[in-house]
Amino acid sequence: MADMIRPILIHPDPRLKKLCDPVAEITPEIRQLAADMLETMYDAPGIGLAAPQVGVTKRIIVMDCIKDGEPEPMALVNPEVIWASEDLSTYEEGCLSIPDQYADVKRPAEVKVRWLGLDGEVQERQFAGLWATCVQHEIDHLDGKLFIDYLGPLKRQMITRKMEKLKRERARG
Ligand code: NI
Numbered sequence: 001m002a003d004m005i006r007p008i009l010i011h012p013d014p015r016l017k018k019l020c021d022p023v024a025e026i027t028p029e030i031r032q033l034a035a036d037m038l039e040t041m042y043d044a045p046g047i048g049l050a051a052p053q054v055g056v057t058k059r060i061i062v063m064d065c066i067k068d069g070e071p072e073p074m075a076l077v078n079p080e081v082i083w084a085s086e087d088l089s090t091y092e093e094g095c096l097s098i099p100d101q102y103a104d105v106k107r108p109a110e111v112k113v114r115w116l117g118l119d120g121e122v123q124e125r126q127f128a129g130l131w132a133t134c135v136q137h138e139i140d141h142l143d144g145k146l147f148i149d150y151l152g153p154l155k156r157q158m159i160t161r162k163m164e165k166l167k168r169e170r171a172r173g
Pocket of ligand 1 (some may be wrong): 094095096097137138141
């Protein structure tokens with residue numbers, strides 16, 4: 001089956017607030033979902049995407065933080081942060097579910113993550129820089145958390161109102 005670009009949900013949406021279910025087994029459907037998610041992410045374009053953003057509340061994320069050079073598509077099933085540095089770093093984050101809105105978020109500068117690969121093998125890797133921010137942002141999605149949840153209530157409300165307006169405009173076509 002050809003990879004398919006799936007529609008990306010825009011905040012606010014109840015499916016973006018859900019605790020996602022672990023994947024019990026790597027099946028052809030899971031592999032197809034991961035391939036579709038990568039296709040959707042590159043098309044957007046973005047550097048990361050989590051399954052709930054395409055309406056599937058399962059613990060799967062994809063990412064590729066290479067800006068210039070060979071692409072490095074990654075698909076992580078049931079990812080968990082098993083170590084985080086005390087050092088923090090601040091990045092201006094955005095999200096494909098919150099288009100055109102950006103804000104500084106402070107997170108651990110480095111994290112070690114364990115996940116299940118699409119080959120069924122458990123993998124571990126330490127991420128730094130943009131990759132570290134991205135993997136934490138995407139794992140947050142699996143717990144129903146968005147980057148705007150790190151902001152103050154006023155800023156968060158302002159962004160949410162903008163998104164509600166955007167959704168109304170899109171619905172009107
Ligand atoms: Ni996001």
